[in-house]
Amino acid sequence: MSGVRVGIAGATGYGGQELLRLLARHPHADVTVAMASSTSDRVRSLPALTGVWSGTITPFAIDELTAAADLVFLALPESASAALVPNLVERGPRVLDLSGAFRLRDAAARARWYPQTPELALPVAYGLTERRRDALREARVVACPGCYPTSALLPLEPLAAAGLLEGDIVIDAKSGISGAGKTPSERTHFSERHGSVAAYGVFGHRHTAEIEQELGRPVTFVPHLVPLDRGILTTIYARVRAGTTAAAVAELFEQAYGGAPFVRLREGALPEIKHVAHTNFCDIGWKLDTDSGRLVLVSCLDNLVKGAAGQAVQNFNIACGFDERAGLV
Ligand SMILES: NC(=O)c1ccc[n+]([C@@H]2O[C@H](COP(=O)([O-])OP(=O)(O)OC[C@H]3O[C@@H](n4cnc5c(N)ncnc54)[C@H](OP(=O)(O)O)[C@@H]3O)[C@@H](O)[C@H]2O)c1
Numbered sequence: 001m002s003g004v005r006v007g008i009a010g011a012t013g014y015g016g017q018e019l020l021r022l023l024a025r026h027p028h029a030d031v032t033v034a035m036a037s038s039t040s041d042r043v044r045s046l047p048a049l050t051g052v053w054s055g056t057i058t059p060f061a062i063d064e065l066t067a068a069a070d071l072v073f074l075a076l077p078e079s080a081s082a083a084l085v086p087n088l089v090e091r092g093p094r095v096l097d098l099s100g101a102f103r104l105r106d107a108a109a110r111a112r113w114y115p116q117t118p119e120l121a122l123p124v125a126y127g128l129t130e131r132r133r134d135a136l137r138e139a140r141v142v143a144c145p146g147c148y149p150t151s152a153l154l155p156l157e158p159l160a161a162a163g164l165l166e167g168d169i170v171i172d173a174k175s176g177i178s179g180a181g182k183t184p185s186e187r188t189h190f191s192e193r194h195g196s197v198a199a200y201g202v203f204g205h206r207h208t209a210e211i212e213q214e215l216g217r218p219v220t221f222v223p224h225l226v227p228l229d230r231g232i233l234t235t236i237y238a239r240v241r242a243g244t245t246a247a248a249v250a251e252l253f254e255q256a257y258g259g260a261p262f263v264r265l266r267e268g269a270l271p272e273i274k275h276v277a278h279t280n281f282c283d284i285g286w287k288l289d290t291d292s293g294r295l296v297l298v299s300c301l302d303n304l305v306k307g308a309a310g311q312a313v314q315n316f317n318i319a320c321g322f323d324e325r326a327g328l329v
Pocket residue numbers: 009010011012013014015016035036037038039040060074075076077078080098099100145146147178179180181182183303304307308
């Protein structure tokens with residue numbers, strides 16, 4: 001063993017299995033422990049990872065997790081992360097949390113959307129990799145962004161930072177069903193979703209708070225469930241300052257992401273889910289109507305990779321000083 005000793009909690013979930021798949025082949029990581037919940041002590045196997053990872057899934061136990069790992073990935077329900085992270089912080093391993101529990105900085109917003117989350121003694125880095133590299137280098141706790149916020153913030157942040165956005169921003173996002181995790185509910189059951197598309201969470205989705213926190217302005221965010229297993233396509237309707245040219249928008253994106261290995265700028269060749277599925281890419285396309293200043297942005301990513309495990313591994317790479325692409329290409 002020569003890499004960083006990493007542990008995965010929640011390794012039997014959708015995000016956790018992606019983490020295992022990526023980290024098992026990572027050149028600088030040794031997966032020393034991978035845990036499910038503690039509800040069952042039977043041996044768990046992951047058929048999709050046969051031939052990729054040969055370890056054993058064990059029931060959750062914090063002592064074993066912290067003894068075996070110097071850095072832990074948490075792919076848990078947010079209530080479990082909320083309870084666990086303070087304990088992990090005390091024990092020492094670095095933490096990359098895929099849940100929303102520690103993403104919101106404002107105490108009132110946290111109390112509203114993540115009431116089980118306690119105050120942490122340490123600062124938490126928000127892990128939108130391409131936009132927060134400096135904060136990630138020294139971070140001991142990283143809150144990896146939600147899948148929808150990643151798809152909305154990557155296209156919007158450069159425009160907001162340049163002061164180009166004006167007026168209302170509407171974020172209309174469509175997600176595959178794996179975004180809801182592996183346990184089916186009445187809403188996510190195959191027979192409910194097959195052959196249907198539905199909006200949900202209008203003015204009541206906690207990712208709105210996360211997007212607004214990072215963007216620093218209000219948005220209308222409407223998520224939809226579409227009958228796909230994975231992938232998010234986000235269409236954003238915005239307005240830019242009068243006189244903004246198509247060349248200026250293109251140059252802004254080029255400056256923001258020209259050197260970013262996992263953001264592909266598609267401009268008028270609008271992206272689609274098939275092109276990013278099972279990859280760590282976020283593809284961004286756009287069309288500007290220069291007469292009216294109306295800008296339509298389209299971004300696509302795989303919710304389980306760039307929207308979850310892949311971005312977490314990208315953050316791991318930066319936090320540990322490795323090549324950002326390690327284990328991801
Ligand atoms: N799915 C996505 O697209 C996505 C994207 C971004 C972020 N996220 C976030 O990532 C986290 C994981 O999501 P997911 O979709 O992978 O969830 P999931 O498929 O439901 O998996 C949850 C995992 O956590 C384990 N677990 C449940 N309760 C636990 C507890 N109290 N203690 C220890 N382990 C426990 C489960 O083990 P068992 O197998 O034993 O039940 C399973 O391994 C969530 O917070 C989610 O919001 C998900």
